[in-house]
Every structure is written in C-alpha cells, then in structure tokens.
Amino acid sequence: MANRKLVILSRISDKDGALAPLGTRKEVEGSLVKHNTSAERVGSDVLYGPGIELQLPPNQDPITQMLLTLTDEDIAWPVIIKLARDLQWKVHDPGSGRELSLKYLF
Secondary structure (H helix, E strand, O other), X not given: OOOOEEEXXXXXXXXXXXXXXOEOHXXXXXXXXXXXXXXXXXXXXXXXXXXXEEEOOXXXXXXXXXXXXXXXXXXXXXXXXXXXXXXXXXXXXXXOOEEOOOHHHO
C-alpha cells in the first residue's frame, strides 16, 4: 500500500477571512523541531518526524501549506493529532476531498 498523503493548512483565518499562513519557514521549522520533527540537513525541504514526513514548498516564505506523508500509520496518528492541536492545523485528505475530523480534540 502506498503511503497516505495529507495536506496541512492553517486553521486560523486572516483579517480578510482567508486562511492565514502556517508561519514563516523559520517559525514552522522551529515549531516542528520542538515536536521531534526536523530536516536531516540544513536547508532541506523535507522534515522527518515519528511516522511522518513533511514536504515544505520550495522557495516559499511564509509557508501556506505542506504535504504530510504517513510513513508508519501506527506511529503517525498520535503525532498528527498532537501537531494539529498544538500548531492550529487543518488536515485535509486530497483523496476524499474532506478535512479530517480532529475538531473534538480542540
């Protein structure tokens, strides 16, 4: 089975009602390193965490969305739930077109 891919977006709206960015590249990387998720080398667009891989858009700052790949579903789901709650993320499943229902956790 291929690794499942999800799109990460902000849950916060800006003053115009559009989704706010997730943060600057530095802010996003700083937040994720506190959650045991980081790049293997400085300047990489791929960050690795427990059961997940996050692809940052190249040459984009601020970051408006990221692609999350589940590399180990048994480990990944608790990590994704914690990240989504702590970092104010929406988790969108492009396969179904639906936002994953994590709202009960917030």
